[in-house]
Amino acid sequence: MLEFYPQIKWVHIICVLASGSLFAMRGLLTQFGYTNAAQWMPLRWLSYAIDTSLLTAALMLVSILPSALFANGWLTTKLVLLVFYVVFATLALKRARTPRARRGFLIAALATFIYMLGVARMHHPLGWLHGWIA
Incomplete structure (x- = not known):
């Protein structure tokens, strides 16, 4: 499977960018009051499909x-940051109780x-801080 490493890595990168872009779009929809549009079933299924592909590619890379x-x-x-990202993203899209809290969690998730x-x-x-601090 080592010979497919470059292709798997590119799939992983593309899925990362697609997942982040879709999350940002859904987060902005939520912020502008279009919560129903952000939770629209086709968008959620697309998110699940991208994230499943992302996880599959990541596991394949780790297995190589x-x-x-x-x-x-x-x-x-x-991996540790991924846990924080998932928690922040969940709170930003639907779990936080106030719009201000959702905005804060959206910023935290994107950061x-x-x-x-x-x-x-x-x-x-x-x-990104590697060259400046260390």
Whole structure:
């Protein structure tokens, strides 16, 4: 399966960008009062399909290089950040009680997503801050 690593990696990257873009769109719809549109079933199913493909590609990448999961601090950092991102995103789209709280969680989710992109791009737990701090 090692020979398919580049293709699997590209599928993973495309799914990351699609998932983040769809979340941002749904979050903005929620912020502008179009909660029903943000929760529209086809959008939710599209989100599930993209996220399932994303997770499948990630698991395939980990299975190709199984020792890399905890040997590299940046992968562990991405997994921890993913948990925070999912919690923030859930609160931003439907679980938070007030519009202000939903806005705060949307900002937190998007900031976490951008930080995860930096961690993945730099291959370092500090992500975008790697060159400035360390």
